Amino acid sequence: MKFPDALVEGRLIRRYKRFLADVRLPDGTEVTAHCPNTGSMLGCQPDDARVWLSPSNNPKRKLKYTWELVEPLPGVLACVNTARPNAQARMAIEAGVVTELEGYRQCRAEVRYGAENSRIDLLLSGHDSQPDAWVEVKNVTLAEGGEGFFPDAVTERGQKHLRELTAQVVGGDRAVLFFVVNHTAIEQVRPADHIDPRYGQLLREACEAGVEVIAYRAALAGDDGEPSGHLTLVDSVPVSLEP
Structure with missing residues (x-):
């Protein structure tokens, strides 16, 4: 399976309230993304880690982006979206x-x-x-x-x-x-x-x-x-x- 749309890269600022993550995009814009993971995400949320978000064009959604991938260590990728x-x-x-x-x-x-x-x-x-x-x-x-x-x-x-x-x-x-x-x-x-x-x-x-x-x-x-x-x-x- 493939992601339906091209992913948007950013840098993780913080994850909080379990389902929210603040991310800095390459142009300096800060966005809040949905974090679809109820676990602790131990080892998958280091400060300033590269992350990838999937965008949504649904106007009814409160948050445009969903957190999909993270680079917890250099050259390593993990998918944190537990809906996948x-x-x-x-x-x-x-x-x-x-x-x-x-x-x-x-x-x-x-x-x-x-x-x-x-x-x-x-x-x-x-x-x-x-x-x-x-x-x-x-x-x-x-x-x-x-x-x-x-x-x-x-x-x-x-x-x-x-x-x-x-x-x-x-x-x-x-x-x-x-x-x-x-x-x-x-x-x-x-x-x-x-x-x-x-x-x-x-x-x-x-x-x-x-x-x-x-x-x-x-x-x-x-x-x-x-x-x-x-x-x-x-x-x-x-x-x-x-x-």
């Missing part, structure tokens, strides 16, 4: 890139399920030999030494999702935790036990019960290291559950 991963995962599945989920003829989004009143990101059905697959998508942008960690803050919601996925496996369906790696320096994904040890424990218990965990990386950068304009998932990344 579900579409990234769906398009990769439908294109046959995700070999673990090939063969499903139908994909539905935001289907209600579970005892804890959840909505699954993607429900795959219509496979000739596999049961329905309940797919929960997570965005991975926290990087340390080449490893990606999830979550970047304590997440009771994420813990709930693991319980719901486990229940689907017990009921006879497939359940998949899909990490979308939106950070070009990440070579492996693992649970962030140092941030949310309960999440790590539940993830390991879910895997023992039969929940599948996969990770795929996005092609954020071109050969020159600059934003490619693409969010397409291109290849798998190993997942480690070692403590």
Whole structure:
């Protein structure tokens, strides 16, 4: 998938109130952009970092710009817009890139399920030999030494999702935790036990019960290291559950 419009580069001034970010454009103009990320964005908001915004021409929008990408370290890109991963995962599945989920003829989004009143990101059905697959998508942008960690803050919601996925496996369906790696320096994904040890424990218990965990990386950068304009998932990344 591609960004619908050309991105606008700027420099991050600050992120605040979770959903707002002040950015300085190349001509010196300062704008406030929507920050579509409820996490801590740990490591993805350094002062004066290069950032890229998507513009909108919708006159009903309060803010013209949405924060999409950041350069947290020189030559490294991360996508911080957590509205993107579900579409990234769906398009990769439908294109046959995700070999673990090939063969499903139908994909539905935001289907209600579970005892804890959840909505699954993607429900795959219509496979000739596999049961329905309940797919929960997570965005991975926290990087340390080449490893990606999830979550970047304590997440009771994420813990709930693991319980719901486990229940689907017990009921006879497939359940998949899909990490979308939106950070070009990440070579492996693992649970962030140092941030949310309960999440790590539940993830390991879910895997023992039969929940599948996969990770795929996005092609954020071109050969020159600059934003490619693409969010397409291109290849798998190993997942480690070692403590």
